[in-house]
Amino acid sequence: MSRSRWISDLHWVRSRGQARGQRTRSALLDAAEALFFEKGIDATSVNDVVARAGSSVGAFYHHFRDKKALVYAFFDRVTAEFHATTQEATDPARWEGASIVDVLEGYLDFALEMGRDRPAFHRASLEVSLRDPTVHENLAEVRAELDSALTQLVLARREEIGHPDPETATAFALEQLRCMLSSRFDDDLSRTPFEGKSDQDFVREALASVCAYLQIAPRADQEESP
Amino acid sequence: MSRSRWISDLHWVRSRGQARGQRTRSALLDAAEALFFEKGIDATSVNDVVARAGSSVGAFYHHFRDKKALVYAFFDRVTAEFHATTQEATDPARWEGASIVDVLEGYLDFALEMGRDRPAFHRASLEVSLRDPTVHENLAEVRAELDSALTQLVLARREEIGHPDPETATAFALEQLRCMLSSRFDDDLSRTPFEGKSDQDFVREALASVCAYLQIAPRADQEESP
């Protein structure tokens, strides 16, 4: 990934020529991302995007072949970030010496932060992946990647698990957490009793539930919960 | 609810006059429901609806003031059913002598069937309640009703629960189940390992998880799981 200083300098020089263009492109993508979250993709028109970006329709179609290309570019950008963060967050070296509960707590924190940070990701995924196989496929890929990495981290610590079938139990437990996280992000939708609770309460109960199911001894700092 | 034979006869005679109109209206709603599931609400045009219903635009606007009114009518119909089924399914008399696990298994079966039976409900809810406060409110109401009824059924059996805080634990466990159910319905979206498993496997693990978390002794027929 890292370039030599020479090539990187060369690139820097050449990219000055495209500086304005790249800025416009980024501004369009940023505006689209904000609008995709606020109104959804379908309800966002090209005019909305260029208006918010302070650009024009012509510039838009210079950078993107059509509206679909904008949507793809948006998903490319966000899934690339997702992928990179996943790689970093699930690096086995980072979790050396950590217990299953540590790993899962890290996962919950990471996912909650991601959800707050890029709210458009979740909402746009719901909207598009129902009808666009390409986007659907890409999203499934990054999700599977995270899921697989987490599964490996957990199963590498299988001696902690008392459940008779660690593979099945891990798969189920991870899906359970994923579902609850997902539900936490469309807060417009679900007003269940627990939704009012803080992230901290949510993480605590989720970990307690998973520990009970996998038959893991809870961590010392969580044993004395009221 | 039940009418005397006389009034009911009278109504039957009078309603003949509106028979054709009601049939058209129902056909429009049925067509809309199918299309809302297939393409989503936004992507469904009035023309699509009347084409599938074998009707015409004029007839459509005779029955519905505008497209929004159609969406409302759809939600009215489906939430009314949801409400009635919930009432019947959570009647305390029906569950006399049942354990918490029985109740929750009944809930899962009921919800899975509902989800398969009226797939448009879940999808349309996701799409609309993000932007329409009225629909959002109505949906929140029927969901809260089910949630509250289930909570009461479970807490009426609180002596089965070993968890130190039965109220919190019940709220969390129910939300957990609801999230997983919800995730099971948008099967286009989530391709996690467990999604390939049968409903039966899903119900079994979900009940096992809840039992472990609430600290309930699992049922006799589930103790010998492999």
Place this chain on the structure above:
DNA sequence: ATTATCTATAGATCTATAGATAATGC
């Protein structure tokens, strides 16, 4: 006489293109 339905179309968007104009890079 009233209610339900049809066809045709006006008016509002929204996507995408064409052609002219301005900014960069050699």
Place this chain on the structure above:
DNA sequence: ATTATCTATAGATCTATAGATAATGC
């Protein structure tokens, strides 16, 4: 000389209405 941007607009939908026609109920 090339790349980026702008304004203006054509063409495709899609919602909703108008006005004419057909079916019901007294």
